[in-house]
Amino acid sequence: MLRRETLGEIQNRTIEPGRGFGKAHIRSLQPISKPQSVLKEEADEEEMERSRSHEEPIPPLDENIDEDDADNPQLCSEYVNDIYKYLRELEVKYTVPSTYMTSQRDINAKMRAIVVDWLIQVHQRFHLLPETLYTAISLLDRYLAVQAVAKNRLQLVGVTAMLVASKYEEIYAPELRDFVFIVDNAYTAAQIRATERTMLRLLKFELGKPLPLHFLRRNSKAGQVKS
Incomplete structure (x- = not known):
């Protein structure tokens, strides 16, 4: 293994007293011309500036970005602005406080992050x-x-959330036994069902909170992002 130098061993070269740089030495340090690498970097920067000047401008905010979607009924171009206005209202209505984890006594933000990583898998x-x-x-x-959720039931809440989300979003959602298998039988089907009922009751069956993807797609369209 290579030995890593400590900060104390990394020192700048110093000039001994009375032996400063003379004029001749200073002249020898001045480059006669720019190195080729510097010239290439400057040329690349100039090329990038020229390419930016030829980019298509972003359309103004008052431009109708849905005018070409009138023939597509799935895009609802006639109502799209009202739809996104309503989604924005729902986003505010269902906002989760940033300090909500402080109300939990048995779990913390790090445990929640571990469950989220597991849900991604x-x-x-x-x-x-x-x-x-x-x-x-x-x-x-x-x-x-x-x-409030106990530490040993946090994964149960996570897998239940994935089950409910699958029923809400998927055409062919995984079955309950698939989720029992994915938790390695740590929780039974009856426990997941009971948690599902509790979750839906506490959230009053209001599952339509807007997602970041909804606004990202809309903003990408407005910015003419090419996939």
């Missing part, structure tokens, strides 16, 4: 939609904001 294992993952994490946070 479950999401990839089942090949679910991106909306399902975002909805599951949203349900987890909203549940933890209103219900």
